[in-house]
Amino acid sequence: MRVRAGLMMLVLGLAVTLVACATPPTADIDAVKTSISGAEAAGAADYAADSLKAAQDAQAALDAELKAQEGNWMKSYDKAKTLAAAAKAAGEKATTDATAGKEKAKADAAQGIADAKAALTAAQELLAKAPKGKGTAADLAAMKTDLETAATTITEAEAALGSVKYLDAKAKAASAKAAADKVTADVEAAKAAKKK
Amino acid sequence: MRRIDRHRRVIATGVALALLAAVSAAGYSVATRRRAAMQAAAEAARHALREARAEDAMTWASDQLRLAERASADALTRQRIEETRLWPIPASDEVVAAWAAAEQAATLARVFAHDRRLAAVADADQRISEARAAVSWSGALADNIHLGPKRRFLAQAKQALSEAEVYRGAGALVAASDRARQAADLATQVRELAADIAQRYADADNIARWQRWQRETIEWSRREGRAAIVVVKDAHTMTLYVRGEAVKRYSVELGFNWIVDKLQEGDGATPEGRYRVVKRMDNLSSEYYKALLIDYPNADDRAEFSGFRRRGELPPGARIGGLIEIHGSGGREQDWTNGCVAVTNAEMDEIYPRVTVGTPVTIIGSDSYGPIAEFANRQRRDAGHRRP
Numbered sequence: 360m361r362v363r364a365g366l367m368m369l370v371l372g373l374a375v376t377l378v379a380c381a382t383p384p385t386a387d388i389d390a391v392k393t394s395i396s397g398a399e400a401a402g403a404a405d406y407a408a409d410s411l412k413a414a415q416d417a418q419a420a421l422d423a424e425l426k427a428q429e430g431n432w433m434k435s436y437d438k439a440k441t442l443a444a445a446a447k448a449a450g451e452k453a454t455t456d457a458t459a460g461k462e463k464a465k466a467d468a469a470q471g472i473a474d475a476k477a478a479l480t481a482a483q484e485l486l487a488k489a490p491k492g493k494g495t496a497a498d499l500a501a502m503k504t505d506l507e508t509a510a511t512t513i514t515e516a517e518a519a520l521g522s523v524k525y526l527d528a529k530a531k532a533a534s535a536k537a538a539a540d541k542v543t544a545d546v547e548a549a550k551a552a553k554k555k
Numbered sequence: 556m557r558r559i560d561r562h563r564r565v566i567a568t569g570v571a572l573a574l575l576a577a578v579s580a581a582g583y584s585v586a587t588r589r590r591a592a593m594q595a596a597a598e599a600a601r602h603a604l605r606e607a608r609a610e611d612a613m614t615w616a617s618d619q620l621r622l623a624e625r626a627s628a629d630a631l632t633r634q635r636i637e638e639t640r641l642w643p644i645p646a647s648d649e650v651v652a653a654w655a656a657a658e659q660a661a662t663l664a665r666v667f668a669h670d671r672r673l674a675a676v677a678d679a680d681q682r683i684s685e686a687r688a689a690v691s692w693s694g695a696l697a698d699n700i701h702l703g704p705k706r707r708f709l710a711q712a713k714q715a716l717s718e719a720e721v722y723r724g725a726g727a728l729v730a731a732s733d734r735a736r737q738a739a740d741l742a743t744q745v746r747e748l749a750a751d752i753a754q755r756y757a758d759a760d761n762i763a764r765w766q767r768w769q770r771e772t773i774e775w776s777r778r779e780g781r782a783a784i785v786v787v788k789d790a791h792t793m794t795l796y797v798r799g800e801a802v803k804r805y806s807v808e809l810g811f812n813w814i815v816d817k818l819q820e821g822d823g824a825t826p827e828g829r830y831r832v833v834k835r836m837d838n839l840s841s842e843y844y845k846a847l848l849i850d851y852p853n854a855d856d857r858a859e860f861s862g863f864r865r866r867g868e869l870p871p872g873a874r875i876g877g878l879i880e881i882h883g884s885g886g887r888e889q890d891w892t893n894g895c896v897a898v899t900n901a902e903m904d905e906i907y908p909r910v911t912v913g914t915p916v917t918i919i920g921s922d923s924y925g926p927i928a929e930f931a932n933r934q935r936r937d938a939g940h941r942r943p
Contacts, residue, residue, distance in 0.1 A: 412608060419628045427635030435639070496893065497811035497823060501697070501706055508710035526725060530734075534717030538710065 381434040383425055387443035391418055394450025403453045406460030410453035417446035464525035471532035472516050478539035479509055485546045498549070502542045509538040582644055589647035593634050596654035600627055603661035607668060615675070616667035623660035630654040675728040682735035683723060686716050689742035693749075699890075700749040701812030701823060708748065712741035750934030752814055756789060756921050757928035765919035768829055772917040773799050782909050784881070786896055788813055788825060789921040793881070793896060795906060802909075805902050808885045810894035814927070816920070817851070817894050818860065819869060820876030825894050825918060826851045832914045835907070836880075844883025844900045845907045849916050851879040881906070881916065 395414050403411035421442040428434050486502055489495070516531035604627055612620040630653035637645035690712045697709045715738035722731035755761050769785050776783035777799025786793045786807065793807045812823030834848040852860065852875045860875045876894070885897030896918075898906070921927065 408613065412613075419624070420631060423628060423631035423635050426632040427639050430636055431639050433641060496821075497701060497891075500703075504704070504706045505710045505713075508707055508714060512714050526722070526727060526730075530718040530721035530725075530730075531714075533721045534714045537717050538714060 381436055383428070384436050384440045384443055387440055387447070388421070388425070391421060391443050391446040391450060394447045394454070398450050398453035398457055401454045401457040402461050403457035405457075406464060407453050407456035410449070410456040414446060414449035414453045417442065417449045421446050461525075464529075465520070465523075468516070468520050468525040468528035468532065471529045471536070472513060472520060475509070475513050475516065475532040475536040475539065478536045478543070479506065479513060482506055482509075482539040482542040482546070485543055489546050489549070495549070498545075502545060505538050505542055509535040509542075512538070586644045589645050590638075593637070593645065593647050593650045593654070596651040596658070597630065597634060600630060600654045600658040600661060603658045603665065607661045607665035610665045610668040611672060612664040612668035614668070615671040616664045619660065619664035619667050623657055623664045626653070626657035626660045630657045672728070675732070679719075679723050679728045679731040679735065682732045682739070683716070683719050686712075686719060686735040686738035686742065689739045689746075690716050693742040693745035696749045697745060700752050700814050702745065702748055702752075705745075705748050708741050708744045712738045712745065715741060746934055747938055750931045750938075753927045753931040754935070755816075756814075756925065757931045762921060762924060762928075765827075766922055768917050768919055769922055772796070772829070772915050775915060781914070782911075783915040784906075784910070784917070786825075786881075786916065786918040787920075787922050788827070788918065789925050789927050791890075793898065795909060797909065803905070805898050805906070808887060808892065808897040809890045810892050811890050813890050813894075817856070817876070817879070818863060820874040821893070822876075823893055825892075825896065826856060826879055827918050827920055828853055828855055830879075830916045830918065832910055832912055832916060835910070835912060838883075841880075841882060843880070843895075843897065845903045846880040846882035847907070847910055847914075847916070848878065848880050851877060 395411075395418055398407070398411055398414060403414075421439060424439045424442050425436075428436060428439060482502075483506055486499065486506065489499060489502075512531050512535040516528045516535065519525075519528035519531060604623055607616070607620055607623060612623075630650065633650045633653050637647065637650055690709070693709055693712065697706055702709070715734050719731045719734035719738060722728075722734060769787075772783050772785055773796055776796040780798050782802075783796045784793060785796065788809060791807055791809065793805045795802045795805070810817070810823045810825040813825045815822070815824045817824040817826035828851070830849040830851055830853060832847045833850045836846040836848065838844050856875065860869075863869045864873070879894050881896045881898070881903075883898060883900040883903035885902075886899040887897075891897070
């Protein structure tokens with residue numbers, strides 16, 4: 360009888376010791392950190408802010424769980440493992456979203472620059488063919504200055520694209536295109552007025 | 556006796572079990588209520604945090620948002636500690652208080668972000684509006700005052716304004732304000748350049764000289780009993796005098812760069828000086844209906860041109876130019892000539908018979924302290940105020 364009671368006490372003691380000595384899922388936690396750092400490095404703050412925030416929230420939930428378990432006598436990290444898996448997945452999604460967002464912003468900026476260049480070329484060709492003479496000299500000189508400035512702005516847009524400043528590149532390209540389009544419209548209007 | 560004891564034991568056990576059940580039920584009820592309170596407080600805080608983020612607190616109230624997120628993480632940790640405790644009834648007061656603190660911090664972040672974003676929107680819109688007005692005003696000025704290569708400042712101002720509008724559309728309010736400010740600054744530079752050019756119209760010596768030329772021309776007409784012409788550039792008028800009396804005043808169109816005195820060929824300026832008609836051309840020999848050719852460049856113009864050349868202030872190959880006329884084909888409501896004075900063909904028909912070779916044609920910048928002088932001086936005063 361005494362032997363049986365002793366054995367039971369031993370089994371119970373071992374179980375309690377095993378549960379109390381459960382260790383945090385370090386590998387899972389590190390994977391979460393790596394996943395979220397990767398998202399930040401991929402530019403998630405600028406290009407996938409919502410996804411990054413979701414990943415950071417998931418990490419905060421994991422941290423809370425780990426802290427809660429730290430203070431417990433009977434530790435269990437099952438929920439922490441589940442939370443870590445969710446946070447890691449959220450971090451990976453933020454990385455994917457950031458990469459896609461960045462690529463889209465880059466493509467938009469590049470397209471904007473291509474459009475601006477096309478508009479500039481069209482305006483330059485039209486201006487070269489515009490009738491010259493008394494009464495048009497000042498207007499032609501002003502339009503030429505506008506196109507020279509637009510060309511400089513396109514160069515700045517390309518530099519911004521190279522420096523991964525996609526919104527700057529897009530804004531500069533759009534303003535250069537607007538200037539070139541205005542010259543085209545003005546020359547066309549002058550030609551139409553002359554025909555009347 | 557034994558039966559009575561057993562009966563009592565059964566009753567006692569029953570009472571004990573009933574008490575235990577009652578206590579358990581009460582405990583369960585308390586635990587459920589407390590858990591619900593914690594969940595409700597957590598949900599309220601999370602909702603407040605979501606609203607703060609939706610208001611873009613990350614951009615406009617990042618410090619406050621960070622505090623709220625930290626408070627939220629702290630509350631979550633406290634809640635999980637209570638939820639994982641062995642004792643089944645959680646101590647919820649501190650947890651609820653922690654969530655309430657997180658909610659309060661998030662609400663503060665939302666309010667800050669909302670106010671700051673609205674202020675930034677208002678600032679960007681205000682600056683864009685000011686820049687639009689400045690660029691438009693400078694554009695109108697540049698259409699009247701030829702800036703030459705320095706017109707690029709206007710082109711740059713327009714581009715900066717256009718960029719500001721793109722940033723505003725993308726919600727990049729700080730960048731929008733910055734670019735709009737640059738646009739307004741560039742537009743101001745255009746105004747200052749124009750004011751430098753216009754400054755000669757505010758110069759008392761210039762005005763006195765021009766008034767003297769005008770007076771002497773009218774006197775000559777009276778004394779000689781003949782016709783004379785006075786062109787006032789800033790007023791865009793040409794007055795025909797006969798025997799010293801103003802017979803008729805015409806609106807005229809001038810060189811595209813009329814505001815300066817003509818110095819060289821191709822500058823688009825209308826010359827200032829005392830000239831005479833040297834040739835009358837009918838509509839068969841003139842490109843612009845009928846024309847009265849004047850003797851630009853005269854001796855004063857040649858001396859001025861030589862002075863500029865000596866000082867190296869002219870580009871290589873610059874020529875003084877000529878062929879300045881009063882001619883027809885006008886009525887275009889803009890200054891379009893290369894320096895000539897244009898009127899309508901009907902007006903030319905009126906003037907032509909009254910003018911002979913030798914008729915004086917005096918061209919002056921202004922006959923009074925006019926709006927251009929006022930603009931130049933006001934700009935100078937404003938520039939003085941802007942300087943630190």
